[in-house]
Amino acid sequence: MWIYEKKLQFPVNIKTPNPALAKLIITQLGGPDGEMGASTRYLSQRYSMPYSEVVGILTDVGTEELAHQEMVSAIVHQLTRNLTTDQILDGGFAPYFVDHTTGIYPSSATGEPFTAATLQSTGDPIADLSEDLAAEQKARLTYDNILRFCDDRDVADPIRFLREREIVHFQRFGDGMRIVQDALDYKNFYAYNPAFDKK
Amino acid sequence: MTRRINKDVLKRMQQLDFAIWETALYLDGHPENTQALNYYKKLIAMREDAKKDYEANVGPATHRDVKCDRWTWVDEPWPWQNEV
Numbered sequence: 001m002w003i004y005e006k007k008l009q010f011p012v013n014i015k016t017p018n019p020a021l022a023k024l025i026i027t028q029l030g031g032p033d034g035e036m037g038a039s040t041r042y043l044s045q046r047y048s049m050p051y052s053e054v055v056g057i058l059t060d061v062g063t064e065e066l067a068h069q070e071m072v073s074a075i076v077h078q079l080t081r082n083l084t085t086d087q088i089l090d091g092g093f094a095p096y097f098v099d100h101t102t103g104i105y106p107s108s109a110t111g112e113p114f115t116a117a118t119l120q121s122t123g124d125p126i127a128d129l130s131e132d133l134a135a136e137q138k139a140r141l142t143y144d145n146i147l148r149f150c151d152d153r154d155v156a157d158p159i160r161f162l163r164e165r166e167i168v169h170f171q172r173f174g175d176g177m178r179i180v181q182d183a184l185d186y187k188n189f190y191a192y193n194p195a196f197d198k199k
Numbered sequence: 200m201t202r203r204i205n206k207d208v209l210k211r212m213q214q215l216d217f218a219i220w221e222t223a224l225y226l227d228g229h230p231e232n233t234q235a236l237n238y239y240k241k242l243i244a245m246r247e248d249a250k251k252d253y254e255a256n257v258g259p260a261t262h263r264d265v266k267c268d269r270w271t272w273v274d275e276p277w278p279w280q281n282e283v
């Protein structure tokens with residue numbers, strides 16, 4: 001089970017609203033490579049993972065992604081405080097605003113609601129970890145793209161932190177892949193699925 | 200590594216934690232209720248007492264509770280792995 005800890009993993013203190021930027025950053029909450037998908041993916045994949053160390057990695061990274069959802073939500077919230085209707089219109093924020101006002105709704109930059117259709121839980125350790133490695137790179141590049149539009153340090157600092165975490169998670173899933181492969185036959189890693197087939 | 204867990208000690212902690220949880224939920228909507236707050240504090244004290252027994256007979260509840268000279272956090276079983 002989980003217990004909530006009442007603090008952010010990294011501070012978020014934004015003074016200047018920027019609804020146009022908020023509309024881009026929300027994608028890292030509910031978009032195709034966002035934090036909600038990340039935590040759902042890793043926490044779902046744990047049950048079929050036969051190697052305990054890798055269950056630990058999936059649990060701890062999946063839990064950290066929950067904390068990242070909170071950070072991304074805090075950034076979007078602080079970027080959309082005290083908006084005038086002119087700021088809403090000029091920032092291209094009006095379509096989001098009519099549906100959600102300034103509430104936090106998990107969606108992509110193009111407005112698609114969060115969907116589990118962008119993630120997989122295959123029940124095959126090598127396939128799952130390959131997906132996880134790719135997911136971390138996709139999240140990293142999305143943060144890189146967001147940073148192209150961040151001239152406010154108050155926004156860029158926590159986004160850079162989140163970007164860095166994707167690189168660390170990629171490394172840790174690499175450890176997981178090594179653990180899985182060490183447990184299998186190096187001549188043919190795909191001879192059987194250790195999560196399903198009897199050897 | 201696989202560790203044998205004491206199911207009675209586990210169940211005792213689940214009961215305590217559920218009581219704590221339920222009381223916290225109530226207190227969220229009634230933060231001025233001293234009777235509920237005192238009950239909450241009593242449960243937390245009971246949990247403190249039960250913690251050593253839990254860690255010795257079940258394992259670390261969070262990775263911050265690892266006290267061994269080995270990373271027992273990744274010992275089996277995980278909570279969904281029951282014996283059949």
Ligand SMILES: [Fe+2]
Pocket residue numbers: 038065136139165166169
């Ligand atoms: Fe990540």
